[in-house]
Amino acid sequence: MIANYGFKDGSGDWYVVIDTDKCTGCGKCPEVCPAKILEVGPDEIDIFRQEPVAFVKHEERKKVRYSCAPCRPGYGDKRAPCVGVCEPKAISHSEGWKTLYGRR
């Protein structure tokens, strides 16, 4: 399952994207996220899934645009920490940051 956490508003697409089929629930991404928006726990969408999965905390989903901005997702010199630490490459970000901040 591809889970898109975040929002779209007049200014762009702001999503943290987690591929739950790739995610092993290893728990490394919440440790490296400077904004502490990630969590690993039971899959709330696929309630029959046994293994834990990574997701964006509920209260953070409306704020990802700002929480993720300092990591320059999709356009910075380095990959965002959550993306870098994820061995199965399950985490990515939508275009919003790159579009609005990456081409100045």
Add this chain to the structure above:
Amino acid sequence: MIVAGIDVGGKNVHIVIEKDGQILGKAAGPTGIKKAEAVEQLYSEALKKAGISRKDVERVVATGSAAKRVAFANDILPDAAADARGVIKLIPSARTVIDVGAEEGRAIKVSADGKVLDFAVNEKCAAGTGTFVETMSRALEVSVDEMSKITLQSTQTLSINAQCAVFGESEVVSLIHQKTSKPDIARAVMNAIAGRIASVARIVGLDKDVVMVGGMARNAGFVDSLKKSIEMNVLVPEDPDYVGALGAAEAALAGNPTPTRPSS
């Protein structure tokens, strides 16, 4: 040399007429629907105040979201560039400019000579703008000025979780129904916008001195919330809503600012 700077914002038009760096006259009024007409009328007013006629003005530079409506402008300056120039003239120690107007909020990193080093903007969304305050003041049945004043009388900290002006309004209505005091609600609204603007500012980084301009800089309640939110002092120049127009006038004075008249 006599020059004019015209800032046509989403809500208001501001005009500054300068002679060799000294302000001769200024005027401000609502943009309205017929923007070009509003500009004409206010320009005549500013000229009258300056005691000069139209032909005495050598250069006109326009800025703001509807800058293109100034048909007689020689140049158009991007909003951030106008802010940067205007602020550095008034407060040379400024390094971060926060401009919150009716329809936009932005943070600009400026150099000592008034150049834009970096900027981030919150646009096309009313949360984090002056419009949000206006909407909430209507829900609270107080004027925007009154709302600014009562914010400073708040005794408890509440939070508004909505990141949208429409949903925020429902939260405010719900707080009103719960008999929450107006000052506390007003503070919660200001804190919500300040939090959002602070997030935008952190994208460019917050270097001293932080200067706030734009219509919301007149709102003492908001400025107070912003200071608390970024945990830094915030300076506000006199007439903070004229800064964009002043910057445009400064650019006009400097000659060809940046040939940025958009083709579209």
Add this chain to the structure above:
Amino acid sequence: MFLPFQGGGQSLPRTRYGEGDETSKMAEEVKTQEFWRWPETNWVNPDIDWEKGKVITAGVDVGSVSTQAVVMVDGEFFVYGNMRTGSDSPDSARKGMDFALEKTDMKIENIDYCVGTGYGRVNVPMAQQSITEISCHARGANFMYGPEVRTVMDMGGQDCKAINVDDQGKVLNFMMNDKCAAGTGRGMEVFADLIRVPVWEIGPRSFKIKREPPMISSTCVVFAKSEVVGLLESGMPENDIMAAYCSAMAHRIMELLNRLGVKEKFVITGGIAKNVGVVKRLEKELGIKTAERVWNKKKYAGRGYPFDTQLAGGIGAALFGQALLKMGKAKSERKA
């Protein structure tokens, strides 16, 4: 507690399903009520004797704007109640369930298992479990429209969700937007209130125009309101403004869907699904038709059971209850 859009405080007009022409009746009441209010409905399946049923499960979908309670008997649709959500989720859930059971002699105690879903899902007092509305809408749409459904767009009162599903109703890909009011039922309600036209008239009236006007350009509802005021002042006919608003909303939904990819069968659930002005324009933009609003079960369609797109979440929740009992992951809480 979160209080949705507050109006003048009159009691809500209720319409029982099948009680004549709702629209004309509502139109007469319009003068004294808010323009965003819509009729509340409930229904009992005449073909089911619940006392003969083995497993009775319920789903209660407490949305920000409306609440639906659905009861299913051995996996068959038995009753529903659809009401406006009040200021308090537990109370809304109780009222919704009472409204659903109103014309039956079934009691809450007769229900084996109840699942709460929607915005207020953790505050459903009669529920043993809560499941996110994304899963429930996917499963409910699969039941209502059939296993060929691949994309479900739920346009709620305060959020919208786009979901790609497999033939079992399992979620493959989803996105949810509850941050911004644009593209939600609330956006449409704010607009209805602004132009003082009842929400259910906006769709049909948006086609009574000479030619399609350009869409409202602001995404943000607050800025769109100013734009609409400007258009009204400029003398643009009301119907044209409705068309401009509906097409803006359709365009926005399309943008959201593009992130996910739309596949047929494509269904829209939730309140906005009832707005033909948005749905038709969206179909045109996507080049894809929305699936016909007809029960997948031939018996349901033949017997004319009401097909209300807002019920997908509640039906899905009740079906999850059924599945959990069957798999032994939950046990019956039936008291009577």
